[in-house]
Amino acid sequence: MHLAQQVVTVQLKNFQDQFPIPLTEVVERQLYVPDFGKEIANAAEKILHEVYAINYKTLAYNGQLSGRLKISIVSTGKYVMPYFLSGFIKQNEGVDLTMDVTNKSSVVGSLELNEVDFALVSVLPKKLKVNKIALMENKLFYVASNKLEIKKNLTKKKLFEQMPLIFREQGSATRNAMESFITKNNYSARKKMELTSNEAVKQAVISGLGCSIMPLIGIGNELSNKDLQIIPVKGLPLSTEWNLIWLKSKKLSPIALAYIEFLNKEKALIINEKFPWVNGFKLLP
Amino acid sequence: MHLAQQVVTVQLKNFQDQFPIPLTEVVERQLYVPDFGKEIANAAEKILHEVYAINYKTLAYNGQLSGRLKISIVSTGKYVMPYFLSGFIKQNEGVDLTMDVTNKSSVVGSLELNEVDFALVSVLPKKLKVNKIALMENKLFYVASNKLEIKKNLTKKKLFEQMPLIFREQGSATRNAMESFITKNNYSARKKMELTSNEAVKQAVISGLGCSIMPLIGIGNELSNKDLQIIPVKGLPLSTEWNLIWLKSKKLSPIALAYIEFLNKEKALIINEKFPWVNGFKLLP
Known part of the structure; x- marks a missing residue:
C-alpha cells in the first residue's frame, strides 16, 4: 500500500509534466480535480479503450480469436477448471481470462445476472434454463x-x-x-x-x-x-459431477462458442492425461 | 439438492405428526404457513436458542470458555491461521469457530462493521484504529x-x-x-x-x-x-507480514481475550514447530 502510493505519486508527477495546466489542485489539504484534469482523464480513458480495441482487432484480422472469457466457478472447481482451460488459452493468445472462485449461490447469481459466459457447478440451478457439458465426477x-x-x-x-x-x-x-x-x-x-x-x-x-x-x-x-x-x-x-453450464438464452461470443467446441473435442483426453489417479482411485477396505 | 429436499419433507412430516392442527397448507399448489404454524416456528426457534445458551452456560459453570470466535482472513491466510488456532480450540472445547476466507477489502470491511472478533491481514488498514499481533513473515x-x-x-x-x-x-x-x-x-x-x-x-x-x-x-x-x-x-x-488485528474500540469477549493470551504465549513455539521450512527457505542462486 505504502509502496503503491509512492509509485502513483511519481507517475502522476510524470504525467503532469506533460501539460502546462494543473491536472490536480490541493486546496486546504483537500485534493481537487479541476475541469481540465477531468477532461484529460476522460480523454485518456477513451484512448485506453481504443488501444484495447485495436489490440483485439489486430488479432481478429490475423484470424485469431480475441476478447474476454469470463467464468465463475465453485470453490472446489479450482482443482479442475484450469486444466480444462490451459490448452484453449495456449491455442488462442488473444483470449483474456477472468475466473471468479466462490460458492454455489454466488456462482449461480453471476450466471443469472449475465455477468459471465460460463459457470462451473456441481448442482444444476433449478430456476435457470441452462445448457451443460458434464466435465468430471x-x-x-x-x-x-x-x-x-x-x-x-x-x-x-x-x-x-x-x-x-x-x-x-x-x-x-x-x-x-x-x-x-x-x-x-x-x-x-x-x-x-x-x-x-x-x-x-x-x-x-x-x-x-x-x-x-x-x-x-x-x-x-x-x-x-x-x-x-x-x-x-x-x-x-x-x-x-462438475458441469460447465451457460444460459440457454445467452448470445454466446465467438470465444465462448470456440471454447465449447474445444471442450467437446478435448474433454476425454484432458481427463485421461491430467486426472488418471482420480478415476482410478480405490479405497482399500 | 434433490436429496436434501426429500430429507426435509420426511422431517416436516414427522414434526407435523406431533400436532393435531396443520402447520402448513397447500392452496392451489402454493405452500402457506398458517398462524398456528408460524407460532410453532417462533416457539421452536426460541427453544433452540435456549438449548444453545444452556450448552454454553453448562460449559461456563464447569470453568470452560464457551461461545463463538469469529475471524475473517485474507486468502493466503488459510495456510497459516488454522495452525495458530488448533491448540486453542483443542484446549477449549466450548469454542465454536467461524472463519471467513476472502480478500483484503472484504476482510477490512467485516472488521469495520464489527462482524468479527479478529482479522488476519498483511496490510494494516489505514482508516481503522487497531491493535495487532504480528504472526509471521x-x-x-x-x-x-x-x-x-x-x-x-x-x-x-x-x-x-x-x-x-x-x-x-x-x-x-x-x-x-x-x-x-x-x-x-x-x-x-x-x-x-x-x-x-x-x-x-x-x-x-x-x-x-x-x-x-x-x-x-x-x-x-x-x-x-x-x-x-x-x-x-x-x-x-x-x-x-501476516498480522492478527482487532479494533481498539472493541469490547473483547472472554474467548477473544483468552485467544490473545494464548497467541502471545504460544506464537513462537507454533512457528518453530509448524513452519520450520518457511523460515529456513533459501533460494539457490
Missing part, C-alpha cells in the same frame, strides 16, 4: 489428519461422530451434500467450525482442528505425503 | 510450472516478461504487491488472467496457464513434488 470422502489415531474397535458411526466436524459455509454445495448425508444416515455430528473455501477446510483438517467430508480431487498431494488420510464411512464417498 | 516469489523450460541465456527481466502473468483480483493485497513490484522495476507484464483465490492461481500455474508472484507458504508441497519451481527475479522475494 466429484467424489467426497471423510478425511482426517494422518496424525489422528483411529481406534480399531469403534463402529464406523462412532468413528464419524467422535471427531469435531468442519463445515463449509452456508450456500456451498459441499455443505449441502454433507448435511444431507448426515441427516439421511442419522449420524449425529459435532459441528464446531464453519470455514469458507475448500482449501481452508483442508488446512484446518491437517492442523488437527477436526475432520470433514472433502472432494478427493483437492487432496491428492496431502494423501501421498501423508498429511491426510481417508477414513471409510458407510454411505461414502458421495458422488456429484 | 510472508515471502512472495516468482513461480512457474516445473514443466516450463527456462532458457538459460535470458536476462531476468526478459524471463519475467516472456510468460503470461496470472493476477489475483482487484482488492487483493497480493495483487497490489505484484503491481507495485512491476511498476517500480519498470517490468512490462503480459497480463492475461485474473483469478480470485490464491489456490486458483496455484492450480492455473501448475496447469501451464502462466506464471505468478505467489506466497511461499502456499506452495511447499508443490515445490517438493516438483509441480512448481521458483525462478529468481531481481527484486524478489517481496516480504510482507
Whole structure:
C-alpha cells in the first residue's frame, strides 16, 4: 500500500509534466480535480479503450480469436477448471481470462445476472434454463489428519461422530451434500467450525482442528505425503459431477462458442492425461 | 439438492405428526404457513436458542470458555491461521469457530462493521484504529510450472516478461504487491488472467496457464513434488507480514481475550514447530 502510493505519486508527477495546466489542485489539504484534469482523464480513458480495441482487432484480422472469457466457478472447481482451460488459452493468445472462485449461490447469481459466459457447478440451478457439458465426477470422502489415531474397535458411526466436524459455509454445495448425508444416515455430528473455501477446510483438517467430508480431487498431494488420510464411512464417498453450464438464452461470443467446441473435442483426453489417479482411485477396505 | 429436499419433507412430516392442527397448507399448489404454524416456528426457534445458551452456560459453570470466535482472513491466510488456532480450540472445547476466507477489502470491511472478533491481514488498514499481533513473515516469489523450460541465456527481466502473468483480483493485497513490484522495476507484464483465490492461481500455474508472484507458504508441497519451481527475479522475494488485528474500540469477549493470551504465549513455539521450512527457505542462486 505504502509502496503503491509512492509509485502513483511519481507517475502522476510524470504525467503532469506533460501539460502546462494543473491536472490536480490541493486546496486546504483537500485534493481537487479541476475541469481540465477531468477532461484529460476522460480523454485518456477513451484512448485506453481504443488501444484495447485495436489490440483485439489486430488479432481478429490475423484470424485469431480475441476478447474476454469470463467464468465463475465453485470453490472446489479450482482443482479442475484450469486444466480444462490451459490448452484453449495456449491455442488462442488473444483470449483474456477472468475466473471468479466462490460458492454455489454466488456462482449461480453471476450466471443469472449475465455477468459471465460460463459457470462451473456441481448442482444444476433449478430456476435457470441452462445448457451443460458434464466435465468430471466429484467424489467426497471423510478425511482426517494422518496424525489422528483411529481406534480399531469403534463402529464406523462412532468413528464419524467422535471427531469435531468442519463445515463449509452456508450456500456451498459441499455443505449441502454433507448435511444431507448426515441427516439421511442419522449420524449425529459435532459441528464446531464453519470455514469458507475448500482449501481452508483442508488446512484446518491437517492442523488437527477436526475432520470433514472433502472432494478427493483437492487432496491428492496431502494423501501421498501423508498429511491426510481417508477414513471409510458407510454411505461414502458421495458422488456429484462438475458441469460447465451457460444460459440457454445467452448470445454466446465467438470465444465462448470456440471454447465449447474445444471442450467437446478435448474433454476425454484432458481427463485421461491430467486426472488418471482420480478415476482410478480405490479405497482399500 | 434433490436429496436434501426429500430429507426435509420426511422431517416436516414427522414434526407435523406431533400436532393435531396443520402447520402448513397447500392452496392451489402454493405452500402457506398458517398462524398456528408460524407460532410453532417462533416457539421452536426460541427453544433452540435456549438449548444453545444452556450448552454454553453448562460449559461456563464447569470453568470452560464457551461461545463463538469469529475471524475473517485474507486468502493466503488459510495456510497459516488454522495452525495458530488448533491448540486453542483443542484446549477449549466450548469454542465454536467461524472463519471467513476472502480478500483484503472484504476482510477490512467485516472488521469495520464489527462482524468479527479478529482479522488476519498483511496490510494494516489505514482508516481503522487497531491493535495487532504480528504472526509471521510472508515471502512472495516468482513461480512457474516445473514443466516450463527456462532458457538459460535470458536476462531476468526478459524471463519475467516472456510468460503470461496470472493476477489475483482487484482488492487483493497480493495483487497490489505484484503491481507495485512491476511498476517500480519498470517490468512490462503480459497480463492475461485474473483469478480470485490464491489456490486458483496455484492450480492455473501448475496447469501451464502462466506464471505468478505467489506466497511461499502456499506452495511447499508443490515445490517438493516438483509441480512448481521458483525462478529468481531481481527484486524478489517481496516480504510482507501476516498480522492478527482487532479494533481498539472493541469490547473483547472472554474467548477473544483468552485467544490473545494464548497467541502471545504460544506464537513462537507454533512457528518453530509448524513452519520450520518457511523460515529456513533459501533460494539457490
